[in-house]
Amino acid sequence: MPSFRTLARFGLLLLGLLLLCVSVWWHWPRRPATSATDSLSATAGPVLPPPADNRMRGVNWVAADSASSTDMEPLVRAHITWIAQTPFGWQAAAAQPEIRLHTGSAKGGRGGYWGESDAGLIFTAQQARQRGIKTLLKPHLWLRNGGTWPGDINMTTSADWQAWFTSYSTFILHYAELAEANGLEALCIGTELEHASVAHEKEWRALIRQIRKVYHGPLTYAANWSGEFEQIKFWDALDYIGIQAYFPLSKTTAPEKAALLAAWQEPLRRIEAVHKRFKKPVLFTEVGYKTTPDAAIEPWAWPDRMAVVTSVDETTQRVCYEALFETFWTRPWLRGMFIWKWYPGLQPDGPVRRHLDFTPQHKPAERVLAEWYGR
Template sequence: MLLPAMPSSAVAFRRWRLVFLVLLLAVVAVAVWWRWCQLPPQPTNSARAPSSTSLPRADNRLRGVSWVAGDSVSSLDLEPLVRAHVTWIAQTPFGWQAGAATPEIQLHTGVGHRGYWGESDRGLTLTSQRARQRGIRTLLKPHLWLRGGSGTWPGDVKMNSEVDWQRWFASYSVFMLHYARLAETSGMEALCIGTELQHSVGHEAEWRALIAQVRAVYHGQLTYAANWNAEFEQVRFWDALDFIGIQAYFPLSATERPTKAALLKAWQEPLRRIAALQRKVKKPVVFTEIGYKTTPDAAIEPWSWPDRTAVLTTPDETTQATCYAAMFETFWPRKWFQGLFVWKWYPGLQPAGSARRHLDFTPQHKPAERVMAAWFAK
C-alpha cells in the first residue's frame, strides 16, 4: 500500500533541523576541545618522564634552543624542533628590577608587562607540557629585566652597600623560589638559578643558601648561567650545582667574514679556559646560550644585537653557518661537554619573515639550522 507523499515543506523542515543539530554538536565538540587544550598539566610524580615514543638520545646531551614566548603554543610550533633533533627548550620568564642598584625585584606570574602569555606561569606550564608530549624537555631560565636608570643588562646589577646586597638576595630568593616551585609542580627537568649576575657571585654564602632552599622544593637539575668573560671562572659554587652553565658569546674575530679555520683557531683559548675549569670542579659544561647574528660581523661581538634600523643590510647566512660549524667542531666531540641552547627560536616563524628578523640570531630557515640539526643528530 502506498503512503501519502510528505509535503515538501515538511521535508525541508526536517532537513534543516538535522543540519542545525549537526552544527550544534560540532560547536559543542570544538568548545570542549578548546577547554581541554587550555588546562594546565596536573602535577604527578612522573611528570619529568618523557614519552616512551620519543625518548632523549642515549648520550643525554642537551640539544636545546632558547624558546621565544608567544601568545600560544601548539604541536605545529614544536614540529620544526623535532625535525631538527632538538630535545630541550629554555623558557625565560622575567623579574623586574627598577635599576641596577635597586634591591627589590618584582614578580609577575600572570601576563606580565611585556604582554607575553608564554612568560606567565600558565604559559610556561602549558608550553612545557606540549614540549614533553613531543619528547622535548624544559630548562626554566628566569632572567632579570632592568627597567630604567643605570644599567641595561643583569651584569650591571650591583648594590651600593652590604645591607642592600642582603635585601637584594632576600628579594631574589622569593623570585627564584617561586619558579623553583613552578618547575617542580610542572615537571620541568632543569632550572637555572641565575643569569649573568656577575657582581653577585662573590657572595658565595648567599648563593649556597639559595641553592639549598631551591633543592628543598625542586628535584630536577640545577645550573647557573655565567657570562663568557671572566664570570664563569669566578663562580665558587659550581660544586653545589649539576652542571656548569656558560653564556658563550666569546669574541672570535676582529674582522668580518672569518674563515672556519680562523674561527677554529680562535676557539682554542676559550676552550683551554673552559676545560681547565671543568677539570677543577669535575662538572659537565653546557652553553646555556650561544648564537650568532646573520651578519658579516657575527663573530666580532657575538653578544651584540643587530642594528634594528638596518633593514637594508644584506644578511650573511654563510658567516652565521660558519660560526655554528666551528663551535660544534670544537666542543661537540668533548665528553665533558653536555650540550647547548641556541639563541634563539621563534615559534611559527615563516621563511619570508621581516628583513630585521632575518638579520637576527635565529638559525631558522637558514644554513645554520642545517648545521645545528646535523650535529644534534649525531
C-alpha cells in the same frame, strides 16, 4: 602480419612520444627548496630520535601569545630535545634591591607575553613534552632603567645586598616550585648576575640549599663568558657549569672557518680548566650568532636594526655554527647547548629583522644544527 615498414614507423612514433615526455618532464616548473627547513624536510627522510647520549640538544624558546603542537614540529625535525623558557623578574634599576614578580600575562612590566606567564610556561612545557622535548626553566631579570643587562646589577651597601638576596630568593623559589610541581626537567637559578655571583658565594650556597629543598631536578647557573664563569666558587653545589658562550672569535668580518677554529682554542682551554677544577659537566646555556658579516666579532650584540643598510650574511652564520660544533660537540664533558634563539611559528618569509638576528631558522645554520644534534 604487419610489414617491416609499418613496425619501423610504429617504433619511431613510440620513440618520439618518449622524447616528448622526457622534454616535458625536464622543463616542468619545480618548487625550489627555498629554505634550510625545506631542504631538511625534503632530504632527511623519517625523523629518527637522536642518540641516547643524554645530551641537551637545546634552543632558547621565544615566548609568544600561544603555543601548539604544530610549533613543536620544526624542533623535532631538527633533532632538538630541549627548550629553555625564560620568565622575567623586573628590577627598577641596577642599584635598587626590589625585584617584582609578574606571574600573569600582558599586564605590567613591558607588557609580558602569555608565554612568560606561569600558565604559558606550563602549557608550553606540556606541548613540548608530548613531542619528547624537555624544558630548562631559565628565569632572567630585566632592568627598567639604570642598566643595560643583569651584569650591571650592583648594590651600594651591605643592607641593600641583603635586601636584594631576600627579594631574589622569593623570585627564584617561585620558579623552583613551579618547576617541581609541573615536572620541568632542569632549572637555571640565575643568569649573568656577575656582581652578585662572584662576591657573594655564601649567599648563593644558602640559596642553593633552599632551592634543593623545593626542586629536585638538576640545577645550573648561566655565567657570562667574559670571566664570570671562571670566578664563581659555588659550581660544586650545582649539577652543571653553565656558560653564556658569546666568546669573540674574530676582529674582521666574514672570517674563514679555519680562523674561527683557531680562535676557539683559548676559550676552550679556559672552559676545560674550570671543568677540571670542579669536575662538573659544562652546559652552554646560550650560544649563537646573528646573520651578519660581523657575527663573530661581538656575538652577544644584536644587529643594528636602525642601520640604513645591513648586510645579511648566512654564510658567516653557518661557518660560525660549524666551528662551534666541530670544537665542542665531541668533548665528553659537554652536557649540551642551547642555541640563541628560536621563534615559534616563524615562516621563511617572516619579518626581515628576524632574518638579520640570531635565529638559525630557515637558514643554512639550521641544517648544521640538525646534522650535529642528530649525531
